[in-house]
Amino acid sequence: xxxxxxxxxxxxxxxxxxxxxxxxxxxxxxxxxxxxxxxxxxxxxxxxxxxxxxxxxxxxxxxxxxxxxxxxxxxxxxxxxxxxxxxxxxxxxxxxxxxxxxxxxxxxxxxxxxxxxxxxxxxxxxxxxxxxxxxxxxxxxxxxxxxxxxxxxxxxxxxxxxxxxxxxxxxxxxxxxxxxxxxxxxxxxxxxxxxxxxxxxxxxxxxxxxxxxxxxxxxxxxxxxxxxxxxxxxxxxxxxxxxxxxxxxxxxxxxxxxxxxxxxxxxxxxxxxxxxxxxxxxxxxxxxxxxxxxxxxxxxxxxxxxxxxxxxxxxxxxxxx
Amino acid sequence: xxxxxxxxxxxxxxxxxxxxxxxxxxxxxxxxxxxxxxxxxxxxxxxxxxxxxxxxxxxxxxxxxxxxxxxxxxxxxxxxxxxxxxxxxxxxxxxxxxxxxxxxxxxxxxxxxxxxxxxxxxxxxxxxxxxxxxxxxxxxxxxxxxxxxxxxxxxxxxxxxxxxxxxxxxxxxxxxxxxxxxxxxxxxxxxxxxxxxxxxxxxxxxxxxxxxxxxxxxxxxxxxxxxxxxxxxxxxxxxxxxxxxxxxxxxxxxxxxxxxxxxxxxxxxxxxxxxxxxxxxxxxxxxxxxxxxxxxxxxxxxxxxxxxxxxxxxxxxxxxxxxxxxxxxxxxxxxxxxxxxxxxxxxxxxxxxxxxxxxxxxxxxxxxxxxxxxxxxxxxxxxxxxxxxxxxxxxxxxxxxxxxxxxxxxxxxxxxxxxxxxxxxxx
Numbered sequence: 011x012x013x014x015x016x017x018x019x020x021x022x023x024x025x026x027x028x029x030x031x032x033x034x035x036x037x038x039x040x041x042x043x044x045x046x047x048x049x050x051x052x053x054x055x056x057x058x059x060x061x062x063x064x065x066x067x068x069x070x071x072x073x074x075x076x077x078x079x080x081x082x083x084x085x086x087x088x089x090x091x092x093x094x095x096x097x098x099x100x101x102x103x104x105x106x107x108x109x110x111x112x113x114x115x116x117x118x119x120x121x122x123x124x125x126x127x128x129x130x131x132x133x134x135x136x137x138x139x140x141x142x143x144x145x146x147x148x149x150x151x152x153x154x155x156x157x158x159x160x161x162x163x164x165x166x167x168x169x170x171x172x173x174x175x176x177x178x179x180x181x182x183x184x185x186x187x188x189x190x191x192x193x194x195x196x197x198x199x200x201x202x203x204x205x206x207x208x209x210x211x212x213x214x215x216x217x218x219x220x221x222x223x224x225x226x227x228x229x230x231x232x233x234x235x236x237x238x239x240x241x242x243x244x245x246x247x248x249x250x251x252x253x254x255x256x257x258x259x260x261x262x263x264x265x266x267x268x269x270x271x272x273x274x275x276x277x278x279x280x281x282x283x284x285x286x287x288x289x290x291x292x293x294x295x296x297x298x299x300x301x302x303x304x305x306x307x308x309x310x311x312x313x314x315x316x317x318x319x320x321x322x323x324x325x326x327x328x329x330x331x
Numbered sequence: 332x333x334x335x336x337x338x339x340x341x342x343x344x345x346x347x348x349x350x351x352x353x354x355x356x357x358x359x360x361x362x363x364x365x366x367x368x369x370x371x372x373x374x375x376x377x378x379x380x381x382x383x384x385x386x387x388x389x390x391x392x393x394x395x396x397x398x399x400x401x402x403x404x405x406x407x408x409x410x411x412x413x414x415x416x417x418x419x420x421x422x423x424x425x426x427x428x429x430x431x432x433x434x435x436x437x438x439x440x441x442x443x444x445x446x447x448x449x450x451x452x453x454x455x456x457x458x459x460x461x462x463x464x465x466x467x468x469x470x471x472x473x474x475x476x477x478x479x480x481x482x483x484x485x486x487x488x489x490x491x492x493x494x495x496x497x498x499x500x501x502x503x504x505x506x507x508x509x510x511x512x513x514x515x516x517x518x519x520x521x522x523x524x525x526x527x528x529x530x531x532x533x534x535x536x537x538x539x540x541x542x543x544x545x546x547x548x549x550x551x552x553x554x555x556x557x558x559x560x561x562x563x564x565x566x567x568x569x570x571x572x573x574x575x576x577x578x579x580x581x582x583x584x585x586x587x588x589x590x591x592x593x594x595x596x597x598x599x600x601x602x603x604x605x606x607x608x609x610x611x612x613x614x615x616x617x618x619x620x621x622x623x624x625x626x627x628x629x630x631x632x633x634x635x636x637x638x639x640x641x642x643x644x645x646x647x648x649x650x651x652x653x654x655x656x657x658x659x660x661x662x663x664x665x666x667x668x669x670x671x672x673x674x675x676x677x678x679x680x681x682x683x684x685x686x687x688x689x690x691x692x693x694x695x696x697x698x699x700x701x702x703x704x705x706x707x708x709x710x711x712x713x714x715x716x717x718x719x720x721x722x723x724x725x726x727x728x729x730x731x732x733x734x735x736x737x738x739x740x741x742x743x744x745x746x747x748x749x750x751x752x753x754x755x756x757x758x
Contacts, residue, residue, distance in 0.1 A: 024531065101648055123649035124533035125603030144651065146533030182535060208536060209527035 015311050019131035019138040022147035023188035031192055035157050037309035038302070042241060044081055045304055054312050055084035060116040061109050064141070065091040068120050070276055070300065071141050071151070078307035084116075094177050102126060103133050110134045116314065119143070137314040145179050145260075151275050152185030154303040156193065158295050159230060161302070164272050167194030172224040173215075174258065175234035175283050176205045178245070182275045183278050186232055187213050200224035201256060202236075204245045222258050225263060230271040236283045249282050260287040269293050276300070333374035334358035334600075334748065340380025341712060344387060345684040346700035355385055355629065357707035360750040365701055366418040378745055378752075386683045387700050388420025388708030388748065390690035393485070393510075393563055393635035394660065395585060396422075396453065398444060399437065400429025405640035405728045406450035407441055410660070410733070413638075413727035415754035417660040418743030420708035421452035421696060425485045426463065433458035433469040435477035442478045450753045452708070454480040454696060457499045459509065463487040468497060475505045480694050483510035485563060490516050492548060499558025508585065508694065510560040513545035513570070514611070522651050524612040529586045532651060536557050537612055539567040546570045550577040553584055561693065562586040564637050566611035568621035575630045585693045587635040588622045590659055590666040591733070595619070599733055605646040605653035606733040609639070626685060627676055633690045636663045640729030658727050662734050668714055668741025679714060707750035 016030055022050045023311065044052055060079050064072055072088070079086045089109075100108075100122070109117065118135040119127050124144030131138035142148040160166055171190050177183040177199045191214045198216040199206065200223075211217055218224040224231065236252060246252050253259075263270060272284075272294045280286045289296060332366050337355040342348075342365060354369040355362065371377060396410035405413075407424070414422045424441055426432030432441065438455045445453035457474030459741055463484045482502060483484040489495045489511060500510050518541035525531050525536020546562060550573060553560035565571065565586050591609060596616050599607035607613055625631040639656025645736045646653050667686065677685070687710070691699025698708040720737045722730040746754040 101644070103647060121649070123651040125650045128603055129649060144533050181533060186530070207530035208525050208538075209530055212527050213530070273405075 013129055018311055019127070020149055020314060021127045021131055021138065021140045023149045023152050023185045023192070024147065026192070031153070031189055033159060034153055034306065034313065037313055038157055038305040041308040041312070042302070042305040044308070045301070048267065050081050050238060051083055052081065053083045054300050054317060055079070055082035055178045058084040058115045058315055059113070060084045060086045060118065060311070061114050061157055062086060062088045063105070063109070063117050063322050064089065065119070065121045068141070071120065074300070074303040075141060077304050078311055079227045081304070082308055082311055084311070096146060100194070102129065106130050106134050106161045107204065110136055116311065131195070139314065142181055144181065145182060146181050147185045147187050148181040150303065150307050152189040153310070154299055154306045155186055155232060155273055155275070156189050157302045157306055158273060159271070161298065162295060163229070166190065168237065169195040169234060170198070170229045171195050172198045172200050172218065172228040173229070173232045174200045174221060174224060174236055175256065176236050177201055177210065177234070178205045178207045179237060180234050180238070183234060198224060198227060202246055205240070221258065222262060222265070225266045225270065228270060229268070230273060231258060232273040233284050234278060235275065236279055253282050254287050257283060257285060258288050259285045260291070263288060271295055333373065333376065334363060334372055335378060335752070336369065336371055336375045336745065337378045337380050337385050337709065337711060340383045340385035340481060342701065343680050343683045344701040345680050345688045347702055350680050355709065357709065357747065357750045360707050362701050362703050362705045362707055364703055378711065381550060382715070383711050383713050384679060386710045386712070387687045387705070388698050388746065389686045389710050390416045390421045390661065390696060390699065391419045391636050391638070391660065392633060392690050392694050394422045394424055395427065395636040395640065395656070396424045396441070396470055398428065398534070398639055399440060403728070404642055405408060407444035408450070409436070409728045410638070411445055411448045411450035411453055411724060413449035413658070413660040413725060415746040415748070416726045416743065418660070418664045418710040418712050418746055419451050419660060420710060420748045421454060421698060422660070423456050423480060423694060424452045424482060425456055426458040427486045427735045428508045431458050431462050432456070433461050433463070435473040438474055438477035440480050449751070450748065452748060454478070454694070456481045456483050456485070456510065457483065459484040459489060460494060465490055465494060468494070468501060471501055471505055476509060480508070480696060481508045481510050481561065483512070483563070485510060485512045488512050488514040488516060488545060492552065495549065496552045496556055499556040499560060501551055503556070503558050503712055506695065508559040509547065510561040510563050511549050512563050513542050513549060515541045515544045518544070521612070522608060523600045524614045526597055526615055528597045529599055533604065534600070535734060537610070539569055539618070542567050542611055543573060545571040546573050550574070550582055550584060554580065554582045557583065559583045559585070562634070564589045564592065564611055565622065565625070565631055566592045566614050567619060568618045571621045571625045571630055573747065578630065585632045586630070588626055588634060588740070589637045590632045590663045590670070591657060593619060593622050593626065595665050595733065603650040604733060605648070605650055606657060606731055608650060608653050608655055609637070609657055610655040623633040623671065623676055625682070626671065632685070632693060634663065634667055634685045635690070636660055640727055641731045643730055646731050657732050658725070658729050661725050662720055662732060662739070664743055665718065665720070665739030665741050666734070669739045671720045672714065673740055707745040707747060710743055711745040712741060714741050716740065716742050718742050
C-alpha cells in the first residue's frame with residue numbers, strides 16, 4: 011500500500027518537503043503517549059508484515075524499529091546478514107525479491123552501502139524505510155533529532171544547531187542537515203577539515219572550524235559518534251588528540267554564552283567526542299532522543315502504510331481503522 | 332576482385348585537407364581513387380552515399396574486448412562487430428584480459444580471433460608489466476613483434492615512477508606509445524567524482540587531483556626520457572591545463588577523451604545509477620567544458636571510448652559494489668556528432684580528425700586517410716539522422732550504458748574494412 015502523504019518509501023529527508031517532515035513530527039506526537047501506557051499497543055498496523063533487514067550490526071535502531079512495529083501490532087521478522095542467504099553471496103535484489111515473494115508489506119533496511127535503500131525501493135513493491143545506508147542518510151534518526159529539538163525549544167525555525175565531528179562519514183549528519191535546513195534552522199558543521207565532505211557548504215550549512223567557536227554560536231550541539239576506525243584511515247592522528255581539540259567537554263561548555271542542548275545519536279565514545287559529564291549532564295537530551303525514536307518510527311510506519319494523518323490521534327488512542 | 336564505388340558522398344579526409352563532394356573507388360583492399368563522377372567501373376558494387384559523410388575508417392584506440400577470459404561479457408568477435416556497427420574500422424584492445432596480454436601468445440591469439448571474425452581490425456595493446464602487476468617490464472620487443480601497437484597497464488595505474496620511466500625509455504626502441512591510466516592509487520578507491528554530488532549521495536569520492544598528480548608525473552617522465560606518453564581518458568580541467576603546457580614545451584604527449592566525459596557530468600550518478608559509474612569518474616560541468624575545448628584546440632588529440640562491457644547483473648547492485656565502466660562503441664559517433672558538432676564546437680572535418688586521422692597517426696596504424704593507395708577502410712555515416720539509443724539492439728554482448736533512450740544525431744551506415752563491407756545498416 012502506498013502512503014500518499016509520504017510516497018512509497020522513506021529513503022532520506024533530502025527527498026521530503028518541509029510539510030511532509032512536519033507531518034511526520036506531528037503524527038509522532040500522539041504515538042509518544044502509546045509508549046507511556048501499561049498496555050503499549052494500538053492496532054494501526056494489524057495484519058501488516060514487516061521485515062527488518064539489517065546488513066549492518068545495529069542495536070538501538072533495530073530495537074527501536076521493532077518496538078515501533080510491535081506497538082502498532084504489525085507482524086515483524088528480523089533478518090540479519092549473518093546466518094542468512096546474504097552471507098552465502100546472494101545479491102541484495104535477490105534477497106529482496108525472495109522476501110517479497112512471501113508477501114510482505116514493508117522492509118526496514120540498514121545497509122553499509124549508500125543508496126541501498128533507494129535501490130531496494132525501486133525494485134520491490136513493498137514500502138521501504140531506510141534505517142541507515144552507508145554514508146548517505148539515516149532519516150528516522152534525523153526525524154527523532156528534530157522532534158527532540160522541537161520538544162525542547164518549541165520550534166525548529168531559527169534554531170542554531172552545530173553538527174560536530176565526522177561529518178564526512180556520517181549519514182546522521184546528512185539527514186540532520188536536510189531536516190534542519192528544510193524546517194528553517196541555521197546549521198553549522200564543526201570538526202577537522204579532514205572529516206568534512208567536499209562542497210558541504212553548498213548544502214546550506216556554515217563551516218565552523220573550531221569547537222570553541224561552535225559552542226559560542228550554537229543553541230544546540232549534535233555530537234556525532236567518531237568511528238574508531240577513522241584513526242587507521244589516517245583522517246585523525248589519535249583519539250586523544252581528537253578529544254583535546256574537538257571533544258565536547260564541561261570546561262568548553264562552561265564558556266558558552268547560554269546553556270546548550272546536547273544531542274548524540276549514539277552509541278557514544280565517552281571521553282572521545284563527548285565527556286561523560288556532558289553526556290550525563292542536565293542539558294543532555296540523549297535519552298529523550300531514544301524515547302522519541304520509537305514515536306517517530308511509529309509515525310513513519312503508520313503514514314507509509316497509508317494511515318491518514320488526521321486519524322493518527324485516534325490511532326494513538328487505540329481506535330481501529 | 333571487384334571493387335566498391337562509394338558514390339556522391341561528402342568525402343572528408345583531413346590528412347589531405349579534403350572536404351568535397353566526390354566518389355571513392357576501392358579496389359583490391361586499397362583506395363584506388365577519389366574524384367568527381369568516377370563512373371561505375373565494370374563489376375563494381377555501388378554504395379550510394381548521397382547526403383552522407385565518407386570518411387577514413389574511424390579508429391578507437393581504447394577498448395576492452397574481454398577475450399580471453401571473460402567471454403560472457405564480450406568477445407573479440409562481438410566487440411569487433413559492435414565496433415563496425417558504430418563506424419569503427421579498427422580498435423585497439425587493452426591488455427587487461429585473463430590471462431593478461433603481456434606475452435606474444437596472447438597478442439597472437441587476439442589477432443587471430445579478430446581475423447577469424449573478419450569485422451573491424453583489432454590491434455592488441457600489450458601490458459607494460461608482467462601480469463599488470465607494476466613490477467617487471469613485459470617483453471615489449473616480443474609484444475610488438477607479435478602485433479602489439481602500444482603498451483599499457485590500463486586499469487592498473489603504474490604506481491612506480493621508476494617503472495614508468497623505464498617503460499617510456501624502453502618503448503622508444505620500438506617507436507610505440509606508452510598509454511597510462513592516470514590515477515594516484517593512494518587517492519583512489521572512490522566510487523565517483525569527489526564533489527557536491529558525492530557529498531549528497533554519501534559516496535566516497537575520487538578527487539580530480541588523483542588524476543592530475545599522475546598526469547603531471549607522466550608528463551615530467553616523458554620530458555625526462557623523450558618517450559611518447561599517451562594519456563588515457565582525460566577527465567579534468569586540471570589535466571587539460573597540464574597537457575596544454577607540456578605540449579607548449581614540446582613534450583611528446585598525446586591524450587584521449589571519452590564520449591561520456593564530454594557528454595555527462597557527475598550529476599548522472601544521481602539516484603545511484605550504476606551505469607554512470609566509471610573510472611575516471613564523470614566530473615563537473617567545468618571539467619566537461621574544458622575537455623570539449625581541448626578537443627577543439629587539439630590539446631586532447633583523439634576521442635576513444637574506453638568500451639568496457641559488464642554483465643547486467645554486475646551493474647544491478649549497490650553503487651559501491653558495481654564495476655566501473657560502460658560500453659561505448661555503438662554510441663560514440665552519435666554522441667560526438669550530437670555533443671560536439673551539433674553544438675557548433677567542432678566541424679565535421681575536425682571530428683573525423685579526432686576519430687580517424689589522428690588516432691592512426693599517433694598509434695602508427697594503417698588507415699586514417701583516403702589517399703589513393705591507402706587501406707580501403709572507410710566509414711560512411713549520416714551526420715543528420717536522428718535515432719534513439721536502444722541497448723537491446725546493440726551488437727555488443729553487454730548493455731551497460733547510461734545513454735539508453737537518449738536521442739542522438741549521426742550514425743554510421745556502412746563500415747568497410749580491407750575493401751569489404753563489414754557492416755551495412757538496414758534501411
